[in-house]
Amino acid sequence: YPEVPNTNELNRLLKHFSIPPKTKFTYGTAGFRYHHELLPPIIVRIAIFAALRSSSLDGEPVGLMITASHNPEQDNGLKISDSNGGMLPIEWEAMATDFANAKNLKLLMEIAAKNNSQPGKEMIVHIGRDTRSHSLHLSQLAIRSLKAFGAMVIDHGLVTTPALHYNVLRSNVNHMPNALLYGSSGTSFEKEYLNSIIGSYVSLLSTKSQLYTQKIHWNKRSMLVDCACGVGGLKVPLLNQMIEEFTENSGILLDTSSLVHLTPVNLPGDGPLNERCGAEYVQKQQKLPVIYTETDETLNMEYVASFDGDADRIVFHAKDVDGNLVLLDGDKIAVLVSSFLQEEIEALSTAVPFAKSIRCGIVQTAYANGSSTAYLKNVVKTDVVIAKTGVKHVHTAAHHHFDVGTYFEANGHGTVLFGKKFFELLAKAEQCLVSTSRKNRSNIAWQRLRVLPRLVNQAVGDAISDLFLVDAILYLKGWNLYTWGQLYSDMPSRQCKVKVQDRTMIHTNENETKATSPIQLQMALDAAMDAMAKNSPTGRQANRPRAFVRPSGTEDAVRIYAEANSQKDADALATEAAALVYKLCNGTGNLPSF
Numbered sequence: 001y002p003e004v005p006n007t008n009e010l011n012r013l014l015k016h017f018s019i020p021p022k023t024k025f026t027y028g029t030a031g032f033r034y035h036h037e038l039l040p041p042i043i044v045r046i047a048i049f050a051a052l053r054s055s056s057l058d059g060e061p062v063g064l065m066i067t068a069s070h071n072p073e074q075d076n077g078l079k080i081s082d083s084n085g086g087m088l089p090i091e092w093e094a095m096a097t098d099f100a101n102a103k104n105l106k107l108l109m110e111i112a113a114k115n116n117s118q119p120g121k122e123m124i125v126h127i128g129r130d131t132r133s134h135s136l137h138l139s140q141l142a143i144r145s146l147k148a149f150g151a152m153v154i155d156h157g158l159v160t161t162p163a164l165h166y167n168v169l170r171s172n173v174n175h176m177p178n179a180l181l182y183g184s185s186g187t188s189f190e191k192e193y194l195n196s197i198i199g200s201y202v203s204l205l206s207t208k209s210q211l212y213t214q215k216i217h218w219n220k221r222s223m224l225v226d227c228a229c230g231v232g233g234l235k236v237p238l239l240n241q242m243i244e245e246f247t248e249n250s251g252i253l254l255d256t257s258s259l260v261h262l263t264p265v266n267l268p269g270d271g272p273l274n275e276r277c278g279a280e281y282v283q284k285q286q287k288l289p290v291i292y293t294e295t296d297e298t299l300n301m302e303y304v305a306s307f308d309g310d311a312d313r314i315v316f317h318a319k320d321v322d323g324n325l326v327l328l329d330g331d332k333i334a335v336l337v338s339s340f341l342q343e344e345i346e347a348l349s350t351a352v353p354f355a356k357s358i359r360c361g362i363v364q365t366a367y368a369n370g371s372s373t374a375y376l377k378n379v380v381k382t383d384v385v386i387a388k389t390g391v392k393h394v395h396t397a398a399h400h401h402f403d404v405g406t407y408f409e410a411n412g413h414g415t416v417l418f419g420k421k422f423f424e425l426l427a428k429a430e431q432c433l434v435s436t437s438r439k440n441r442s443n444i445a446w447q448r449l450r451v452l453p454r455l456v457n458q459a460v461g462d463a464i465s466d467l468f469l470v471d472a473i474l475y476l477k478g479w480n481l482y483t484w485g486q487l488y489s490d491m492p493s494r495q496c497k498v499k500v501q502d503r504t505m506i507h508t509n510e511n512e513t514k515a516t517s518p519i520q521l522q523m524a525l526d527a528a529m530d531a532m533a534k535n536s537p538t539g540r541q542a543n544r545p546r547a548f549v550r551p552s553g554t555e556d557a558v559r560i561y562a563e564a565n566s567q568k569d570a571d572a573l574a575t576e577a578a579a580l581v582y583k584l585c586n587g588t589g590n591l592p593s594f
């Protein structure tokens with residue numbers, strides 16, 4: 001701990017990093033995100049805010065991640081992890097915004113007092129940063145501000161966002177799910193985090209080889225991992241070795257061909273961050289990523305994963321025989337994961353009827369492809385809840401509605417949350433299955449389900465953890481990306497962005513499917529959708545053309561989404577929606593064209 005709040009140093013920092021005139025910073029979808037040159041005043045103020053948040057939780061550690069995730073290299077930002085590893089509670093966002101805009105220490109302390117918040121003896125903040133060239137300087141500024149305020153700092157250096165959230169969760173024993181309470185070792189949090197993922201991955205794979213009595217050696221499966229030239233690229237190269245070490249040392253009987261071999265490409269420095277590579281590019285542009293890494297190897301494009309810049313999102317894809325992209329986005333991941341969970345819970349219910357009372361379900365956003373929602377409801381037969389864009393909304397909804405709640409945004413951000421009742425089920429299953437064979441189907445289901453809370457990040461969506469979860473499910477099912485992709489066909493869709501003078505003039509309804517103002521905008525969008533529906537080949541509800549617009553909370557742009565029965569129609573609807581936004585909301589710059 002630093003000695004006491006150092007008022008002189010705080011005043012110096014706040015004065016030196018003053019708020020530029022006529023600037024108003026706002027807490028967005030996932031914290032603060034701006035051009036990096038605008039960030040220092042926010043960093044100083046939000047570091048103090050984070051310390052106060054920790055104080056309000058009686059000294060429970062919270063986290064600050066310096067990253068602008070999927071944005072271009074010149075942007076940077078701050079994500080705040082609450083002590084439970086999740087996002088900052090929404091009720092605290094207004095105070096964060098007020099803090100980011102407060103001129104001096106007196107005003108900061110007035111805002112804090114108004115919110116019943118005061119510095120405490122124990123204020124602990126974990127810090128992490130991504131690989132942007134300005135992130136080191138910004139994290140040092142955050143550390144300096146925290147120390148001046150009297151907070152203790154735990155600096156994790158270069159980490160992925162989900163690893164930072166995991167570290168925060170792991171350091172707050174009160175919030176840890178049962179599954180994480182044991183297994184603690186003397187190793188660093190990051191090592192423990194990766195070990196926990198890999199250990200449970202290997203255990204999950206081993207459930208397929210229950211029928212084998214000896215090790216069988218085949219060629220290894222391999223996956224290309226496009227790390228978006230971001231921080232995930234520093235971690236993926238460690239994973240192959242960790243998998244091998246774990247498999248050798250654990251004594252788990254495993255068909256070694258089941259282990260995936262990862263070939264990481266687009267590492268930091270290989271190319272520009274998030275530019276024509278990574279999850280955001282592949283999913284939004286529906287294009288294969290550029291591979292910047294120089295290599296003599298012939299790269300396997302049959303099985304590819306793309307991370308975003310801070311590795312909290314993942315999408316999978318392949319290049320088909322015609323060189324086209326086959327995309328498995330967050331919706332497809334939701335379908336794969338939720339079907340797997342339902343199957344295993346059902347298999348367990350034969351021996352443990354309590355399993356039937358577990359509420360499983362999915363949370364999606366308005367961006368979910370209509371076909372995925374229809375498939376989840378009609379084929380998987382699971383409950384689907386639509387929430388607002390942003391982890392803070394989908395995570396909360398999954399927690400609230402389900403005992404096993406899966407959420408995946410179409411952009412690849414997601415995880416599965418296991419509630420208290422799920423852990424009761426595991427305990428009951430252990431008692432019921434004690435005398436059954438390990439090859440009994442219910443027993444296998446129990447072996448599979450019980451490793452999931454350690455494999456799947458319980459704090460936040462996580463590209464590394466989701467990579468192993470998806471790979472294990474595909475392996476257990478004996479599927480490749482094509483088999484998976486054929487579960488249902490996506491409705492053709494198009495996403496684009498338009499710049500306007502002030503995007504905050506657009507307001508939407510609760511689940512963002514309609515603009516509530518400007519009022520003429522939704523009327524015009526409805527008219528465009530109606531006109532297209534009249535000419536649609538089918539009247540089925542799932543195939544009705546659909547478009548919506550919403551202001552981004554991470555970029556200075558309005559996002560547009562359209563889906564229809566053909567790519568031509570989806571493009572036409574997106575073009576029309578973009579033109580309407582441009583006209584009715586004072587557009588600037590260029591209109592998108594396809």
Ligand code: G16
Binds near residue numbers: 390
């Ligand atoms: C963040 C959030 C995601 C959200 C995305 C886009 O992702 O964590 O939940 O979907 O922004 O938000 P918006 O459409 O408001 O710009 P990331 O990976 O950039 O941190």
